[in-house]
Amino acid sequence: MPRPTLPLLATLALLAGCVTPDQPPQGYATLPPDSVQGAGDPTRSAVIGTSYAFGNPSSLAGNPAAAARAVANYEYLATELPYGPRWRGFNGPIGPLFTDGLNELRPAIGIAPNAQAQPVVQSLYAASRAINAGDQAAAERVLSNPAFPAGGAATLQRLSNLPNLPRVAAATAFAAQELDRQDRLGSPRGQGGGGGGGGGGRP
Template structure:
């Protein structure tokens, strides 16, 4: 029985990953009760597109900036390796190119594992949710963050414009909507 074209396209990243000697990085967003069981990738695409297009919305809201940056870290991996995003042509590379920008702005080690960054920013969000800013500062420690602590929290509270990041997020949102429109008109390649 021949495979459908869609099935073959979806299997391609898994086959290519099996040929590589480099392990595929993994990034997961934690469960967020405020969104329930909504799709974390779609939520991240929508939120980052808004947040980085309107950076003033993040000013003095380090928990919001932490969420947007952790979502960008997640999308860098998810859009590059997630088989369901195979229709995205440009945004996976755009996030990879933008990552040095947001990491430099926040003093994040350029070689850090994405999940370590996501986990640190999740701790920041939970600390603020628990009204414990000291715990938020403690989550941003060296060597992952330089200088770390309160200084890293101040950077998070006053993110500069991140044009590459804003472009990547906007591009991802456009591509996601295009894929959704394509799928909604019945073109499922079967």
């Protein structure tokens, strides 16, 4: 049997490096019940909301509560869209796009690079609730944990002054376009409830 040539070995190595792992490195996450109003679909709401928020960064300026929710939703989508069976109809490199955006987002907020997604989502939603209730101290406390090594006060300051995040914006815009495409095609994977906040139909 002939031995593989060097170009073939190089190609196989590249392909192996492009294989998406079975599970997200930061673990799966779910969204809390208050991530969406009424009986809406949490994942669809997160896709549409993050696409608008990060595509229009001025909408988050000086609004750490809204920014915290947007960041939490992105963290969730980075675990759900590339890995949830419900979204396999999405075209294109959804996984690499969201990973690239996550590598831009986490340093901007001060989220630990090895933090698991679920505690990040929970902490950011809790902080958003506290801010909306007028309890700044509580917001700082919930963000004073290992996932946010800069501390609560510094994290809130960053959420109040988010920089432009072009890779995050590109990932969320692509997700919104794919969701719209599936809706227009009548794809059942892009419609209805039963996903998102409850785990997106993962096995």
